Amino acid sequence: xxxxxxxxxALAKKGIITPEIKAVSKFENIDPEKIMEGLSEGxxxxxxxxxxxxxxxxxxxxxGLSTKVNANIGTSPVNxxxxxxxxxxxxxxxxxxxxxxxLSIGGDIKKIRRNFLKKxxxxxxxxxxxxxxxETTVKRGSIDRMTKDDIFNTIEQQAQEGVDFMxxxxxxxxxxxxxxxxxxxxxxxxxxxxxxxxxxxxxNGQENPLYQEYDRLLDIAHNYxxxxxxxxxxxxxxxxxxxxxxQVSELIILGELTKRARERNVQVIIEGPGHMAINxxxxxxxxxxxxxxxxxxxxxxxxxxxxxPGYDHITSAIGGAVAASAGADFLCYVTPMEHLSLPDEEGVxxxxxxxxxxxxxxxIAKNVPMALNWDREMSYxxxxxxxxxxxxxxxxxxxxxxxxxxxxxxxxKTPCSMCGEFCSMKIxx
Amino acid sequence: xxxxxxxxxALAKKGIITPEIKAVSKFENIDPEKIMEGLSEGxxxxxxxxxxxxxxxxxxxxxGLSTKVNANIGTSPVNxxxxxxxxxxxxxxxxxxxxxxxLSIGGDIKKIRRNFLKKxxxxxxxxxxxxxxxETTVKRGSIDRMTKDDIFNTIEQQAQEGVDFMxxxxxxxxxxxxxxxxxxxxxxxxxxxxxxxxxxxxxNGQENPLYQEYDRLLDIAHNYxxxxxxxxxxxxxxxxxxxxxxQVSELIILGELTKRARERNVQVIIEGPGHMAINxxxxxxxxxxxxxxxxxxxxxxxxxxxxxPGYDHITSAIGGAVAASAGADFLCYVTPMEHLSLPDEEGVxxxxxxxxxxxxxxxIAKNVPMALNWDREMSYxxxxxxxxxxxxxxxxxxxxxxxxxxxxxxxxKTPCSMCGEFCSMKIxx
Numbered sequence: 001x002x003x004x005x006x007x008x009x010a011l012a013k014k015g016i017i018t019p020e021i022k023a024v025s026k027f028e029n030i031d032p033e034k035i036m037e038g039l040s041e042g043x044x045x046x047x048x049x050x051x052x053x054x055x056x057x058x059x060x061x062x063x064g065l066s067t068k069v070n071a072n073i074g075t076s077p078v079n080x081x082x083x084x085x086x087x088x089x090x091x092x093x094x095x096x097x098x099x100x101x102x103l104s105i106g107g108d109i110k111k112i113r114r115n116f117l118k119k120x121x122x123x124x125x126x127x128x129x130x131x132x133x134x135e136t137t138v139k140r141g142s143i144d145r146m147t148k149d150d151i152f153n154t155i156e157q158q159a160q161e162g163v164d165f166m167x168x169x170x171x172x173x174x175x176x177x178x179x180x181x182x183x184x185x186x187x188x189x190x191x192x193x194x195x196x197x198x199x200x201x202x203x204n205g206q207e208n209p210l211y212q213e214y215d216r217l218l219d220i221a222h223n224y225x226x227x228x229x230x231x232x233x234x235x236x237x238x239x240x241x242x243x244x245x246x247q248v249s250e251l252i253i254l255g256e257l258t259k260r261a262r263e264r265n266v267q268v269i270i271e272g273p274g275h276m277a278i279n280x281x282x283x284x285x286x287x288x289x290x291x292x293x294x295x296x297x298x299x300x301x302x303x304x305x306x307x308x309p310g311y312d313h314i315t316s317a318i319g320g321a322v323a324a325s326a327g328a329d330f331l332c333y334v335t336p337m338e339h340l341s342l343p344d345e346e347g348v349x350x351x352x353x354x355x356x357x358x359x360x361x362x363x364i365a366k367n368v369p370m371a372l373n374w375d376r377e378m379s380y381x382x383x384x385x386x387x388x389x390x391x392x393x394x395x396x397x398x399x400x401x402x403x404x405x406x407x408x409x410x411x412x413k414t415p416c417s418m419c420g421e422f423c424s425m426k427i428x429x
Numbered sequence: 430x431x432x433x434x435x436x437x438x439a440l441a442k443k444g445i446i447t448p449e450i451k452a453v454s455k456f457e458n459i460d461p462e463k464i465m466e467g468l469s470e471g472x473x474x475x476x477x478x479x480x481x482x483x484x485x486x487x488x489x490x491x492x493g494l495s496t497k498v499n500a501n502i503g504t505s506p507v508n509x510x511x512x513x514x515x516x517x518x519x520x521x522x523x524x525x526x527x528x529x530x531x532l533s534i535g536g537d538i539k540k541i542r543r544n545f546l547k548k549x550x551x552x553x554x555x556x557x558x559x560x561x562x563x564e565t566t567v568k569r570g571s572i573d574r575m576t577k578d579d580i581f582n583t584i585e586q587q588a589q590e591g592v593d594f595m596x597x598x599x600x601x602x603x604x605x606x607x608x609x610x611x612x613x614x615x616x617x618x619x620x621x622x623x624x625x626x627x628x629x630x631x632x633n634g635q636e637n638p639l640y641q642e643y644d645r646l647l648d649i650a651h652n653y654x655x656x657x658x659x660x661x662x663x664x665x666x667x668x669x670x671x672x673x674x675x676q677v678s679e680l681i682i683l684g685e686l687t688k689r690a691r692e693r694n695v696q697v698i699i700e701g702p703g704h705m706a707i708n709x710x711x712x713x714x715x716x717x718x719x720x721x722x723x724x725x726x727x728x729x730x731x732x733x734x735x736x737x738p739g740y741d742h743i744t745s746a747i748g749g750a751v752a753a754s755a756g757a758d759f760l761c762y763v764t765p766m767e768h769l770s771l772p773d774e775e776g777v778x779x780x781x782x783x784x785x786x787x788x789x790x791x792x793i794a795k796n797v798p799m800a801l802n803w804d805r806e807m808s809y810x811x812x813x814x815x816x817x818x819x820x821x822x823x824x825x826x827x828x829x830x831x832x833x834x835x836x837x838x839x840x841x842k843t844p845c846s847m848c849g850e851f852c853s854m855k856i857x858x
Contacts, residue, residue: 188853308786311782314742358747379668396739403770423621427618427628
């Protein structure tokens with residue numbers, strides 16, 4: 001069992017330019033000193049568990065870096081096929097997600113995860129509470145009978161196996177649950193892990209173990225250099241519930257927990273909404289940045305309307321672009337199937353590409369180095385009607401290569417069917 | 430031949446609540462006086478040509494009203510099939526575009542338009558320059574040989590036939606063409622109508638007839654109560670060219686032309702970008718509103734990145750949502766096929782729904798009356814796992830009704846495949 005003696009943050013605080021920093025620096029075209037500084041102050045994370053042996057495409061997430069995209073895959077009790085999930089993992093890599101999370105909640109969760117980890121070259125995340133909840137239900141008949149050891153043993157097991165980052169709902173506390181009950185919501189708690197914990201707190205009358213024994217969590221995170229993704233258990237599940245007392249109260253707790261993690265040299269990112277009207281997004285990003293002193297912000301959408309099942313890759317691309325433009329660092333993809341079913345591999349592809357479009361559009365807006373160059377290259381070849389070169393720069397080359405009725409001419413230029421002889425690109429002025 | 434004695438604006442200025450105002454008032458849930466006031470001051474338009482006999486679903490566009498969506502259909506020289514276009518028109522109506530534009534530039538343009546007009550119950554727009562350019566090319570061999578009478582005769586012909594609103598590139602003037610040449614662009618002029626006119630100006634050394642004889646245009650517009658959609662011939666075709674000297678110079682001219690139209694009681698909307706980075710959109714909307722004293726703003730996107738052919742319904746949904754949140758009133762849809770080919774009917778559907786999502790998300794952000802109610806209804810039924818009711822409120826009910834493996838229970842509640850027994854909606858707290 002590999003364990004790391006010092007975390008990335010500890011090394012960065014000593015001024016050491018590690019191979020991880022060099023790799024991110026090269027990818028982002030940013031001075032390594034900037035990355036080191038971001039790691040030291042907690043505005044940048046580079047998730048990587050030394051036990052994730054085949055992690056070979058690391059990602060820096062945070063201040064000044066390009067916006068990253070996570071793709072969720074995994075089983076459910078009613079849709080559980082490891083082979084299908086491994087195909088989805090291939091799609092994640094092919095369509096350039098930056099990280100992958102396994103949200104499996106059906107079947108043999110340990111076996112599924114181990115299969116994923118064998119194949120996953122990207123930073124790999126989980127929500128350990130899912131495994132704990134499923135195993136507790138099998139062993140003891142109800143999530144309510146989960147013990148503290150159940151929770152921490154799962155986390156340690158997953159850390160040993162090489163999980164790089166973990167969603168943990170440490171910010172759900174009894175006091176906020178009371179606030180939630182006093183301030184009615186339309187949708188209640190839509191975070192699955194959050195709902196498990198709220199129910200556990202209510203049934204057992206005890207404080208959330210992830211909060212109460214946060215130092216025990218930090219010990220594990222420190223030993224395996226796990227990046228904590230502090231979950232937003234009270235994220236809004238509809239526009240009506242956004243930016244309410246429960247959501248903001250939890251964020252305040254997360255701000256305090258962020259400080260404690262930094263003191264232990266543990267990397268932290270903060271999860272955020274959710275469903276939220278466009279006009280609330282920028283303020284929410286500002287709030288997160290202030291309350292957590294600039295921790296990387298990982299948004300789950302935001303979905304800017306509730307009325308578009310089947311199109312939620314679009315509702316979340318809108319919200320994600322606005323959020324990342326305002327400073328969010330990490331977008332969790334949403335597939336067209338969100339609110340309907342688990343995605344198939346095509347849904348995974350659609351979700352990743354929509355989120356990457358949002359991320360890139362935001363990178364231009366927030367002046368990420370070199371981001372606009374991609375658009376300039378694409379536009380140059382578009383102007384010249386050079387379809388082969390356009391395919392090289394298109395986010396999905398197949399959309400160009402698969403066009404029907406392409407008639408190739410000798411010089412590699414092919415017409416589209418929009419304007420024929422009246423193409424504005426052909427009019428020389 | 431029907432002609433109207435007084436335009437809608439003239440009647441509004443007299444304080445008359447016309448049937449058009451009443452219809453818009455009812456649809457928007459806004460006092461008719463507000464609509465009358467908006468028409469009088471030019472911040473609201475209601476396109477409607479008395480000769481468009483079967484127009485029965487009018488749309489108010491502008492200040493305080495819900496954001497509207499236009500869908501472009503029509504032929505090209507290499508893709509010309511009236512039957513296919515009429516199917517697309519059906520899709521426009523079925524998927525609830527608010528207006529339709531015929532951008533045909535291939536085949537018998539007059540015949541195609543007349544076919545559309547017979548079936549189109551929505552406000553119907555055209556770009557008359559396309560017909561002029563195609564006919565001139567046939568008759569005289571080159572667009573450059575187009576005469577002033579060719580231009581105005583086409584406009585009058587289309588007005589007589591019942592076209593409700595027309596894109597006219599009146600703001601392209603010799604001086605701005607010179608500015609364009611002095612300030613190099615990556616993509617040049619991507620507006621097709623704009624490119625025709627620039628070439629004509631350059632070849633003939635004359636001023637743009639639509640500008641020079643603007644009063645002649647206003648006469649026709651006044652006679653048929655045509656809504657002028659003042660085109661942005663210099664709209665940016667890539668992010669690199671956005672908010673440049675040519676674009677802003679044209680907008681200044683359009684501001685002056687808006688004033689002159691209002692003095693003649695002619696309705697005007699202003700067209701806008703185009704390709705544009707997210708962080709420039711809000712400033713562009715502000716600029717348009719200031720320079721035109723609040724004329725309705727009709728944006729063609731904006732597409733927030735150039736790199737996503739095949740996904741430009743998404744790039745434009747992002748830009749459209751941001752623009753409409755900032756005050757844009759009217760979104761021209763963009764289909765996934767933009768930059769690749771003409772859309773098929775599925776592309777029309779995808780384009781309309783993406784634009785409607787953007788419009789609705791923006792309506793919530795800008796506090797359009799009742800907009801959020803739709804989301805509240807949807808979320809209520811989502812929380813209750815009532816799929817039948819969700820289908821009624823979903824922007825595309827088929828996405829819910831077509832779900833595979835739906836097992837109906839006696840009470841009409843059906844499971845999705847996401848969480849099974851671990852569904853957060855089922856956890857009562």
